[in-house]
Amino acid sequence: MTENLRGKIALVTGGASGIGAATVKRLQDCGAVVIVADLGGDTPIDVTDERAVDAFVAQVVDEHGRLDIAANVAGTSGVYANVADATTRSWRQTLEVNLDAVFYCLRAELRAMRAAGNGGSIVNVASSAGKMGVPGLSAYSASKHGVIGLTKSAALEVAREGIRVNAVCPGTIRTPMLRGFVGGDEETLEKMGRRAPIGRIGEPDEIAEAIVWLCSDAASFVTGHALEADGGVAAI
Numbered sequence: 497m498t499e500n501l502r503g504k505i506a507l508v509t510g511g512a513s514g515i516g517a518a519t520v521k522r523l524q525d526c527g528a529v530v531i532v533a534d535l536g537g538d539t540p541i542d543v544t545d546e547r548a549v550d551a552f553v554a555q556v557v558d559e560h561g562r563l564d565i566a567a568n569v570a571g572t573s574g575v576y577a578n579v580a581d582a583t584t585r586s587w588r589q590t591l592e593v594n595l596d597a598v599f600y601c602l603r604a605e606l607r608a609m610r611a612a613g614n615g616g617s618i619v620n621v622a623s624s625a626g627k628m629g630v631p632g633l634s635a636y637s638a639s640k641h642g643v644i645g646l647t648k649s650a651a652l653e654v655a656r657e658g659i660r661v662n663a664v665c666p667g668t669i670r671t672p673m674l675r676g677f678v679g680g681d682e683e684t685l686e687k688m689g690r691r692a693p694i695g696r697i698g699e700p701d702e703i704a705e706a707i708v709w710l711c712s713d714a715a716s717f718v719t720g721h722a723l724e725a726d727g728g729v730a731a732i
């Protein structure tokens with residue numbers, strides 16, 4: 497189904513690759529004007545820099561008049577290490593990108609939407625690792641649990657203002673991040689997919705579909721939700 501987002505102004509962090517790039521395309525196909533905030537974007541933006549985030553969102557509002565939709569997709573897998581062996585530096589780096597930056601973006605987006613008074617919809621990308629423990633990926637899992645808590649709390653704060661805040665929790669999705677994590681080994685990717693109840697790995701478009709649905713008025717009564725798009729992993 498194609499949601500009608502004609503004329504909506506949408507911001508996508510992490511929109512230069514993987515799930516973010518698929519989300520940009522899907523939003524554009526639905527008629528939205530999409531602005532990308534990404535380290536690899538035409539004008540690189542680092543979402544861990546709160547001043548840069550504030551300035552970027554202010555610039556979007558200046559140029560387009562308002563912000564209707566935001567998808568906070570930028571993230572990192574972090575490095576693989578058990579807690580007992582992990583460094584403080586790698587812990588902080590993962591939390592900084594996956595949780596602090598989502599807070600900076602969400603805060604700036606909420607302020608912009610609130611100021612315009614027209615409501616809005618924000619989707620934060622968490623992970624199935626935000627709902628379960630993952631040995632070797634404790635910082636990643638903790639950061640994604642944090643994204644879900646942040647999403648639900650913010651949703652409750654702004655529900656009466658017509659602003660909806662939701663999260664999407666993808667399972668294993670074929671993106672450059674996951675490819676990098678398995679050292680580019682396609683067979684390992686396929687093996688990971690076979691472990692999911694659905695028996696295969698997911699594609700970025702399948703997550704973009706869930707994000708765009710939550711962003712759209714089709715999900716007008718949905719807020720504070722963490723939607724699993726994981727091939728059944730959370731149902732195990």
Ligand code: NAI
Nearest residue numbers: 510513514515534535542543570571623666668669671673
């Ligand atoms: P990806 O690596 O293909 O894309 C991530 C994008 O975020 C890149 O374009 C990168 O430049 C950008 N980014 C990273 N740090 C940034 C920063 N500090 N400032 C601005 N941009 C930054 O990764 P993928 O797989 O598309 O991941 C997107 C989101 O989906 C992440 O939050 C990830 O944790 C989440 N996710 C991915 C899963 C997967 O299996 N691929 C599974 C579950 C969640």
